[in-house]
Amino acid sequence: MTILICEDEEIMLTALAFRMRRQGFEVVTAEDGREAVQRIEEHQPDIIVSDIMMPHLSGLQLLEMVRGEMKSEVPVIIISALEREDTILEAFRKGANDFIAKPFKPNELILRIKRIIQEKKLS
Numbered sequence: 848m849t850i851l852i853c854e855d856e857e858i859m860l861t862a863l864a865f866r867m868r869r870q871g872f873e874v875v876t877a878e879d880g881r882e883a884v885q886r887i888e889e890h891q892p893d894i895i896v897s898d899i900m901m902p903h904l905s906g907l908q909l910l911e912m913v914r915g916e917m918k919s920e921v922p923v924i925i926i927s928a929l930e931r932e933d934t935i936l937e938a939f940r941k942g943a944n945d946f947i948a949k950p951f952k953p954n955e956l957i958l959r960i961k962r963i964i965q966e967k968k969l970s
Contacts, residue, residue, distance in 0.1 A: 848893050848894070849872070849873040849874070849875060849892045850867050850892060850893065851874075851876070851877065851890065851895045852867065852896045853886075854876075855901045860876055860878065863896070863956070867957070870957055875892060879902040879903045880902070880905060882903075893964075894922045894924070894964075895924070896923075896956065897909055899925060899927035899938070907941055923942065924943070924944060924960070924963070926946075926951070928948070945959050945963065947959060
């Protein structure tokens with residue numbers, strides 16, 4: 848199970864990658880939206896976790912590309928310090944599977960990832 852983590856804050860990216868690897872996931876990382884697109888094309892991740900505020904391509908723009916141009920149904924979890932309701936609604940309208948507000952506990956993200964994996968197995 849490969850997870851792509853898209854996050855421009857190096858400390859957050861490193862911490863999340865470490866925690867995901869400890870859970871047994873293969874982890875691919877990207878520090879901006881453009882790099883995320885390359886990683887998706889190269890690695891075909893099973894789940895994408897993306898921050899909204901990133902250089903070159905925002906998490907919402909990345910989500911639009913994944914659902915639009917790439918025609919992919921890969922589950923996407925959006926993470927953001929922006930807790931505005933309109934941002935959350937826009938993420939879901941564009942096809943996000945889940946949204947988690949910063950700051951969050953890594954275990955909460957892991958539980959949400961495992962829930963998505965379980966839902967995929969059941970469908």
